[in-house]
Amino acid sequence: MLAGDTEQYAELVHRYRDRYARFATRMLGSVDEAEDAVQDAFIRAFEQLRQCRDPDNFAGWFFLILRNRCLAERRRVARAGPGTDAVVVLATEQADGPLVQEERRRALQQALLELTPEQREVFVLKHVEDLSYEEIAGRLGASIPSLKMRMHRAYDRLRERLKDVL
Amino acid sequence: MRTALVVLLLAAPSLALGVTATAQQPVAGRLAGRVPAGVVAAVSALGDSAAARGLPVDPLVDKAIEGGAKAAPPERIVAAVQAVFARLGRAQVALQAATPGVPAADAVEAGAFALSAGLEDANVQELARICVAPCSAAEALRVAGTLTALGVPAPEAVELVRQTLRSGGKERDLLALPGRVEAELAGGATPAQAAAGLARAAAARAAAHGQSGAPPHGPPTSRRP
Amino acid sequence: MTTVLHPLVKRFLDGELRLADLPPELHAEARAAERLLGAVDRAPVTLPAALEARVMAEVRQRVIAPSARRWWHRLAEPWEIRLRLRPWILGPALAAAAVLVLILARSQPPVPPVAVAAAPESVYVRFVLYAPGAHRVSVAGTFNQWDATTAPLAPAGAAGVWATTVALPVGQHQYAFLVDGRRWVNDPAAPMVDDGFGRRNSVVAVTAGAAGARAL
Numbered sequence: 001m002l003a004g005d006t007e008q009y010a011e012l013v014h015r016y017r018d019r020y021a022r023f024a025t026r027m028l029g030s031v032d033e034a035e036d037a038v039q040d041a042f043i044r045a046f047e048q049l050r051q052c053r054d055p056d057n058f059a060g061w062f063f064l065i066l067r068n069r070c071l072a073e074r075r076r077v078a079r080a081g082p083g084t085d086a087v088v089v090l091a092t093e094q095a096d097g098p099l100v101q102e103e104r105r106r107a108l109q110q111a112l113l114e115l116t117p118e119q120r121e122v123f124v125l126k127h128v129e130d131l132s133y134e135e136i137a138g139r140l141g142a143s144i145p146s147l148k149m150r151m152h153r154a155y156d157r158l159r160e161r162l163k164d165v166l
Numbered sequence: 167m168r169t170a171l172v173v174l175l176l177a178a179p180s181l182a183l184g185v186t187a188t189a190q191q192p193v194a195g196r197l198a199g200r201v202p203a204g205v206v207a208a209v210s211a212l213g214d215s216a217a218a219r220g221l222p223v224d225p226l227v228d229k230a231i232e233g234g235a236k237a238a239p240p241e242r243i244v245a246a247v248q249a250v251f252a253r254l255g256r257a258q259v260a261l262q263a264a265t266p267g268v269p270a271a272d273a274v275e276a277g278a279f280a281l282s283a284g285l286e287d288a289n290v291q292e293l294a295r296i297c298v299a300p301c302s303a304a305e306a307l308r309v310a311g312t313l314t315a316l317g318v319p320a321p322e323a324v325e326l327v328r329q330t331l332r333s334g335g336k337e338r339d340l341l342a343l344p345g346r347v348e349a350e351l352a353g354g355a356t357p358a359q360a361a362a363g364l365a366r367a368a369a370a371r372a373a374a375h376g377q378s379g380a381p382p383h384g385p386p387t388s389r390r391p
Numbered sequence: 392m393t394t395v396l397h398p399l400v401k402r403f404l405d406g407e408l409r410l411a412d413l414p415p416e417l418h419a420e421a422r423a424a425e426r427l428l429g430a431v432d433r434a435p436v437t438l439p440a441a442l443e444a445r446v447m448a449e450v451r452q453r454v455i456a457p458s459a460r461r462w463w464h465r466l467a468e469p470w471e472i473r474l475r476l477r478p479w480i481l482g483p484a485l486a487a488a489a490v491l492v493l494i495l496a497r498s499q500p501p502v503p504p505v506a507v508a509a510a511p512e513s514v515y516v517r518f519v520l521y522a523p524g525a526h527r528v529s530v531a532g533t534f535n536q537w538d539a540t541t542a543p544l545a546p547a548g549a550a551g552v553w554a555t556t557v558a559l560p561v562g563q564h565q566y567a568f569l570v571d572g573r574r575w576v577n578d579p580a581a582p583m584v585d586d587g588f589g590r591r592n593s594v595v596a597v598t599a600g601a602a603g604a605r606a607l
Contacts, residue, residue, distance in 0.1 A: 006447070006450055006451055009447075009450055010443065010447050010450075013442075013443050013446050013447065014443055017438055017440075017442060017443060018435070018436065018437050018438055021435075021436040021437065021438045022433070022434070022435055022436040024436075025436045026432070031436060031438070034436065034438070035438050035439065035442055038438060038442065039442050039445055039446055042446040042450075043446060043449045043450065046446075046449075046450050101237070101430075102239060104426075104429070104430035105430050105431075105432045105589065107430065108427065108430040108431060108432070109432065126405075127428055127431050128431055128432070128433055130433075133405075148405070151401075151405065152396075152398075152401045155396050155401050155404055155424065155427070156394070156395050156396055158427055159394055159396055159424055159427065160394050162427065162430075163394060228533055228536070228537075229587065231536050231537050232533075232537045232586065232588075232592075233587070233588055234537075235531060235537035235538070235539065236537075236575060236586070236588050236590070238588045242434070242587075242588055242589075243588075245437075245587070246586075246587030246588060249435070249437070249587055250587070276563075279563065279584070282584050282585065283582075283584050308563050308596060311584075312563075312582050312594060312596065315582035315583055315584050315594055316582045341596070341598055344582065
């Protein structure tokens, strides 16, 4: 019976392995860190299964575990001080062709890491995951006005940070 | 200021212009000069693997060409082609699970498109299963994928296709589904609502014609994270 | 001193306002700010499959409490995440007429592309892009091997409007517009899928039926 339950969880891990990988990558700045976060979140989710009160919403519950893991990681990095941020490694420069778009992507990702975790989170959910404010509010349990406030502060900080690049 | 839409009627019986037919050239030949050499080698190898598995190769080459045209970094091009390869493989497995025999190349491509749009392997399998001749699995998968690309959740997209077929819908009815969903969206419905409403209407038609027995008890519940 | 964006520009970035809704004096600020969103990396991320093995190795070390077992059969059902796309407005119902696709450089195009059947093997599709300020525009996609030189758009009628007619083979195609040789623009009126490169492709399917061609 134990073996059977474990294998069913393996199916869930397989199904959701990449579902929030992009979110974690944008939140943490690297695929490697996202991989660690997703792995930890799966293990934590297994340990806390009995606390999943709504089995019909496992994905949403797992997302919150992963989100908390990402926020905690960024706070740890922030406390550690400068020089410990993960560098975004999406791809190396190509030998031919324009670099502008890739440079802009990297610059924005780096600037995202300089936002507060809460500002970065709402920016990623809206402009990377393409969720509406209503959907973000439902997912995070936050009010739409508070989300917009975080987002608008993020816009200002990003614009200021990137005005010479973009 | 926006320019208003103008409705034009065009009639031109000539053949396609500006369309490059996909020739059965070696992969390397088609990619030479369009992507970096390393990408050519990687995609050629993937093409060999695809051919060995009975998967269509053209989608891999097309994606690599697209990446070159968009000036994507080599690693990203290779990753994108690998993703296409993976989806083709998943689609093939799903189609084989639905019906015996070797799935047609266009069905595999359509299945890969449906997966890229957001459907799951189980959805691809289900669509192939419910689509019996004269229904084309490739068409059903393209339509379902297009519906999902419009924002319709995968379960509702599959259900809409299912109910349309059960109500006696022909290929043209399937092809009309995205447009009908868009019409509902224009009226303020969400994609899920639009699809569910059309599915209920199709189910009612099926019930009225006695084609499916009792109508379903509403559309499947949307599940949101 | 930190540059603070105008509140209307922020609402524009949120997608609540269109560029045309902003006062003209804010257009430049809005376009500059919008470059932020153009730099967003939306490419899907695939984690190594080995992650699953590592998770399960940890999981097998743990004991499942009896109260958790009843959740398994419900958790095993498939779940979907709804994709949210911006709404668009439809034009008139398709008849046997071809309808111009007005594709705005920013947002809110009304009509999906349609064309009229030509030969059974191909269908003419007219693509229209509203891109004021552009110096050259072309459309590229799977129908022309993403070669932007084969289907340039020409200025057509009203200022800022570019158009061309392309014969597409019957079938499904992915495409995008290339503005000034460097900026890829989608057709927000059409269904879109991830292109694998951090952007999206627009999708059009053309078929020749008894009543003429149609595009999805």
